[in-house]
Structures are given as C-alpha cells and as structure tokens.
Amino acid sequence: MKMKYILIALVFLAAILQACSEQGTAVVDNEAPPAAGGIPLPADVRTITVLNQNGGSHLAHTDAAIVERLLQGMKEAKPSYVSDPEQSGIRYKLILSGSEEKRTFSINDLRYTSADVSVKLYEEVSDGGPAKAWALTSAWGQLLTQLSVDDGPDMIVKSDEDNDSVTLIANRDIDQQSVRLRIESSLMVTSDEPDAAAEYTVSMVDARRVVIHFPNLAQKEVVQFNLKGAKTDDGQPFVTRYFDGSNIATIRQGVAWSGLRWLDTTGAVMREHGFDSALLIEPVRDEEGSEQELLIYNEDKSVYRFQPEQGEIEDITIREWPNDQVKYMSEYGVSTIYSYPDKHDRFFAAQGLQTVYIVDPRDGTKQSIYQSDRPIYGIAASPDGKHVAVLMDTEHIGPDADLVVIDAKGKVVSTFAKAAYINHSEGFHFIYPVRWTDNRTIEVPRVGADMETALYDYKKGFKSNGKSAPLPEDALKLLQSKLGEQDLFIVRALPKPNDEEGRHYAVNVAGAGSYLVDTVDQKVTLLGSGALIKWTSSGQLIVWHSTAGKSVVYIGVD
Incomplete structure (x- = not known):
C-alpha cells in the first residue's frame, strides 16, 4: 500500500510541476543579496502547519520529535537569494505556532527542478522592505511535506529538456561516486556525427539531490544513461524510478524533429526523412512480393506509401467514401487501414474499421465488399489479391481476435475463432x-508472455506456432550491462542479414529506444529514440527518431 501512495503522490506532483513549467524557466537575474542572519523563529513552537499554494490545509506537524527536527533544519539553514523572477517550484505556506505568537513563511520546493537550491524559505515582508530567503535541504523538504514514504532506498530521476539537465532526488544520502560510475558506464549519444561524446557536469546540491547538466549538446543530439546501480552513502542500492515512466534518462537537443533515419553499423546517420505527424508504421509487400515498403499513417488522417530503399513516397489517402461514418477509432487515432496485394493496381481498405472496400487507385473507384459487425483490428491482402484476411474483435474489444478470410467479392471463405x-x-x-x-498461409500475432505468431492455412486451418529467434546470450548480456537492466522488454531483435560472424543485432527495447549491439567490438550504440523498422539491402538500419519525445507504433508481425 505504501508504494501505491507514493505513486499517487508522484502523479499529483507531476501535474503541479507541469502547470508550473508553463510559466517558463526562471533566469537568475537582479538577485537580491543573501539574507542576513538566521530565520526568525517564535519561541516554544508546538505546531508547524503546511498550507498548499491555494491556502488549503496540506498537513500539520504536532509530533514533538518531528517539530524539533524541522526547527533544527531551519536553524541550520544558509542565507540564500531572491531572483527576479524566482524559479517555479511547488509553493506552500508555513505557519509556526508558538505559545505566544505565530510566524508565517513561504516555501518554494525546488527539488524536482534543476535549481541549485533544493528548498527556499522566504520571510513574509509586510513593510515593503527587501525579501529575505534561506536555503534548506532535500531531507528537510521531505520531512516537511511527507511526500517520501521511507520504504527503503528510493531515487527519482527527472529529465528537464528545457535546460538539458537530469535531477536525482533520493530519500537517503547519495553516494556521488556511484552516480558518476553509472553515468560513465551507461552513457550513450546519438548524433549526426559518429562516435560523438557529450560533456556533462555533476552537481551535488545537497546529500540527497544531484543535478546533471549537459551544457554543450549539438543540434539533434540525444543522450541516454541509466542510474540503476546508484547507491546510498552506506552502500545500499537505490530502487530507481523515472518521472516520465520510462526506464532510462533521456535528453534531446535542438529544434523538434521526428522521422526516420538511416544509419550504418558505426552509428553514423546516412540520411533522414521527416514525418512529424506519423502515428503508425506498417510494413507492406512491394510488387516483388517482399516487405520492402511502408505504410505511414498520420495525425491528419493521411496515409503514405513509402519506399525506403528508393526514398519515394506516395500519398494514397482516400478522402471521400460512400459512407463517411467512422464507427470505430483505434487507440492510435487511425480509423481506416489499407493493404496491397503484390500487384498494386488495386488495394483493400477497412474504412471506419468496419467496412472493407476494394479501391482502384487509377480512377478512385471504391467497391464495398464486406461489412463487419465487430471492430476490425487488422487486414492483409493475399499476394494474388484474390482474398483478404480480416482480424476482428472476438468480444468486448478485448485481446482476442477472430480471423475471417473473404474473397474479392466479399464472400466469407473461412473463419477461425480467437486465432490472434x-x-x-x-x-x-x-x-x-x-x-x-x-x-494459402496467413500469419497472425500471439503475444502474451512471449512474442509468438500462429500460421493458418485459410482452407485447412491452424498449421503451427512460431516464435521470434531470441537475442543471443552474449548480445543480451552486453545490452543488459550497458542499459543497467536485467529485465529488459525486447520488442524486436533483428540480426543483420547475411552476417556470417553473427556480429550485429538491432534491438528495440520498450521505454528506451533502438540500439545496435556489436558482439565483436563489445559495443552498444544508440540508434534512435523509437521503433526499429528494418535492415536495408545495403546493410543500413532504419529507425524512428524524435528530438521532441514523439513516438510511433510499428505493427509488423515479426
């Protein structure tokens, strides 16, 4: 239950921080001089009340031991400064109630920012005189707000891409050397230049808070590192949690860009093609019968047929349908999906994820051949164009899908319940x-604990199950060591074709990005921030990459 409340508190905190961040990152300018003298405390303080920024009650400390620890922290506080404007953190009011008087202060909790102070306390000034401020530690802020439940060593990692920094906030004192070692051992850089390096600084703001800055990142450069293995000052490992829900710290530099990039096995970027509004990428057969083309579904409902080997692109969007009603919409924002047979003189489309059409792109003719009574999950035209396989919901828009095969006239040829x-x-x-x-043969996904597929003969039924070849043990260990994680969720692993040495493996890791593992040079290279698409015939890799944190979904069977 404690962990549940931690997560709830963090979600609440994230919402507040997001609201605060919209005010912009403050620049320390026109600073008032540090406050002189200690914090003026009333005598015989018995209650310390914390009010949120709206004036509502947050909590009240009446336990004598906690009150004493908070007061001691205030007595040890160092004079600080008041910026114009001040950096945006989480604001509180602090009321100290003594036996005969009360004093009110303002609190600016900056622990989840990149500020060089963890918590600022301001004296309330009523006569128009200069404001006074003092700096307090992360440990004091944790005790005051009680947002950190002491369930064992815990570290939160928060990236700030506005100023290229990563902040670590812990509930125990941090061993700075262990943090430096983890950064050095796991740091990866993706750049237009091969073998690019990233300069960084590690600032120990206080015993429980560290800020890592990357001051000189080049345009479109991305850095990643993992903090798993960081320790407390007495040698205990932290449980590391990332504020954005990922499993790795990421900083992206430059003008927002999203699209596909081609890289060689040294990690050098050979070329790029922007697709800023892409949502979904699906491999499709070309006229030679191999999956060499891509369908790219975009936010504006347009669909491109893209030939990545040649770089040719065609807008195949059908913008007008006999019935424009959209009954079903996928979670990706896509409501119409397309599929080509080998001969591209026509294609199939599931409009509204309900009605299957045959479309002649030469004259725009659309013929409705099948209407599903359930949401459609996927379609695929047979190579000869005589049949189309349709995956549709089994029940309750759930994980199971029935496989229905229809001919080009819309006649149902066969049905296989819960095939996918x-x-x-x-x-x-x-x-x-x-x-x-x-x-004759259709391949559908069977994805549970393992990434499997099932093969069906559309006339005879189920044939066999298949399973993607696992990443070899030596490549897996190398990747685990670099990312600092043992329990990696590998979405796809593609060995380089015709690689007799078994040297290169392209791997997409959920929540992290795509990587190239070189088992000969014992090297892991960050390729891009998102989905792994394919190897090209020339031995290059195509991956999704975004400097804006934007992701796409790749939906190939493999």
Whole structure:
C-alpha cells in the first residue's frame, strides 16, 4: 500500500510541476543579496502547519520529535537569494505556532527542478522592505511535506529538456561516486556525427539531490544513461524510478524533429526523412512480393506509401467514401487501414474499421465488399489479391481476435475463432499486424508472455506456432550491462542479414529506444529514440527518431 501512495503522490506532483513549467524557466537575474542572519523563529513552537499554494490545509506537524527536527533544519539553514523572477517550484505556506505568537513563511520546493537550491524559505515582508530567503535541504523538504514514504532506498530521476539537465532526488544520502560510475558506464549519444561524446557536469546540491547538466549538446543530439546501480552513502542500492515512466534518462537537443533515419553499423546517420505527424508504421509487400515498403499513417488522417530503399513516397489517402461514418477509432487515432496485394493496381481498405472496400487507385473507384459487425483490428491482402484476411474483435474489444478470410467479392471463405491474441486490457482498440506468407498461409500475432505468431492455412486451418529467434546470450548480456537492466522488454531483435560472424543485432527495447549491439567490438550504440523498422539491402538500419519525445507504433508481425 505504501508504494501505491507514493505513486499517487508522484502523479499529483507531476501535474503541479507541469502547470508550473508553463510559466517558463526562471533566469537568475537582479538577485537580491543573501539574507542576513538566521530565520526568525517564535519561541516554544508546538505546531508547524503546511498550507498548499491555494491556502488549503496540506498537513500539520504536532509530533514533538518531528517539530524539533524541522526547527533544527531551519536553524541550520544558509542565507540564500531572491531572483527576479524566482524559479517555479511547488509553493506552500508555513505557519509556526508558538505559545505566544505565530510566524508565517513561504516555501518554494525546488527539488524536482534543476535549481541549485533544493528548498527556499522566504520571510513574509509586510513593510515593503527587501525579501529575505534561506536555503534548506532535500531531507528537510521531505520531512516537511511527507511526500517520501521511507520504504527503503528510493531515487527519482527527472529529465528537464528545457535546460538539458537530469535531477536525482533520493530519500537517503547519495553516494556521488556511484552516480558518476553509472553515468560513465551507461552513457550513450546519438548524433549526426559518429562516435560523438557529450560533456556533462555533476552537481551535488545537497546529500540527497544531484543535478546533471549537459551544457554543450549539438543540434539533434540525444543522450541516454541509466542510474540503476546508484547507491546510498552506506552502500545500499537505490530502487530507481523515472518521472516520465520510462526506464532510462533521456535528453534531446535542438529544434523538434521526428522521422526516420538511416544509419550504418558505426552509428553514423546516412540520411533522414521527416514525418512529424506519423502515428503508425506498417510494413507492406512491394510488387516483388517482399516487405520492402511502408505504410505511414498520420495525425491528419493521411496515409503514405513509402519506399525506403528508393526514398519515394506516395500519398494514397482516400478522402471521400460512400459512407463517411467512422464507427470505430483505434487507440492510435487511425480509423481506416489499407493493404496491397503484390500487384498494386488495386488495394483493400477497412474504412471506419468496419467496412472493407476494394479501391482502384487509377480512377478512385471504391467497391464495398464486406461489412463487419465487430471492430476490425487488422487486414492483409493475399499476394494474388484474390482474398483478404480480416482480424476482428472476438468480444468486448478485448485481446482476442477472430480471423475471417473473404474473397474479392466479399464472400466469407473461412473463419477461425480467437486465432490472434495480443495481451491488453478490454476496451482498448489496437491495430494488429497480419500478413500472408504465400497465397494459402496467413500469419497472425500471439503475444502474451512471449512474442509468438500462429500460421493458418485459410482452407485447412491452424498449421503451427512460431516464435521470434531470441537475442543471443552474449548480445543480451552486453545490452543488459550497458542499459543497467536485467529485465529488459525486447520488442524486436533483428540480426543483420547475411552476417556470417553473427556480429550485429538491432534491438528495440520498450521505454528506451533502438540500439545496435556489436558482439565483436563489445559495443552498444544508440540508434534512435523509437521503433526499429528494418535492415536495408545495403546493410543500413532504419529507425524512428524524435528530438521532441514523439513516438510511433510499428505493427509488423515479426
């Protein structure tokens, strides 16, 4: 239960910080001189009351031992400064109630910012004189707000991409050397330049708070590192939690850009193509019968057919349908999905994720051939274009999907109940991958604890289960060591084609990005922030990358 309340508190705190961040990052300018003398405390303080920024009661400390510790921290507080404007943190009012008088102070909790002070306390000034401020520690702020429940060594990692910094906030004193070692051992940089390095500084603001700055990042450069393995000053490992819900600290520099990038096996960027509004990327067969093309679904409902080897792109969006009603909308914001047979003189589309059409792109003719009574999850045209496989919800918009095969006239040829499965909660409408391996065989996903697939002969039924080849043990250990995590969720792992040495493996890790593992040079290279797309015929890698933190979903069966 304690962990549950920690998470609730963090979510609440994140919302407050987001609101505060909209005011902009403060610049220390026109600073008032540090306050002279100690904090004026009333005599015989018995209660310390904390009010939130709206004046509502946050909590009241009446326990004598806690009151004494808070007062002692205030007696030891160092004079600070008042900036114009002040940095934005979480604001509180502090009321100290003594036997004969009360004193009110303002608190600016800056622990989750990159400020060089963890907590500021201001004396309330009523005569128009200069404001006075004092600096207090993270430990004092934790005791005052009681947002950190002492459940064992715990460290929160918060990235601030406005000023290229990462802040560590812990509930125990931090061993700074262990933090430095983790950064040095796990730091990865992706850049337009191969073998790029990133300068950084590590500032120990106080015993429980560290700020890491990257002052000279180049445009479009991205740095990542992992803090798992950081320790308390008495040698206990911290449980590390990332404020954004990921499992790695990431800082991106430069003008916001999102799209596909091509890299060689040294990590050098060979070329890029921007797709700032992309939501979903799906591999499709080209006219040679191999999955060499991509369908890119965008926020504005447009759909591109993209040939990554040649760099050619075509807008295939159908903007007018006989019935424009959109009955179903996927979680990605996509409501119409497309599929080509090998011969591209026509294609199939599931409009509104309900009605299947055959479309002739030459004259725009659209023929409705099938209407589903349930949400459609995915479609795939057979190579010869004579059939289309449709995955549709089994019940309750849940994880199971029935496989229905129809011919080009809309006649149902076969149905296989609960053929496909992707583990998720009911009520979420996801797009599922599905493909034909030949004119008889259909491959569908079976994704639970393992990433598996199932093969169906559309005439005879189930054939076999398949499973993606696991990442070799030596490559996995190298990746685990670099990312500092043993329990990595590997979304895709693609060995380099025709790699007789078994040297290069491209890997997409959930919540982290895509990496190239070189088992010969014992090296892990960060390729991009998002999905791993494919190896090209020339031995380059295509990955999704964003300097704006934007992600896309790749829905290939493999």
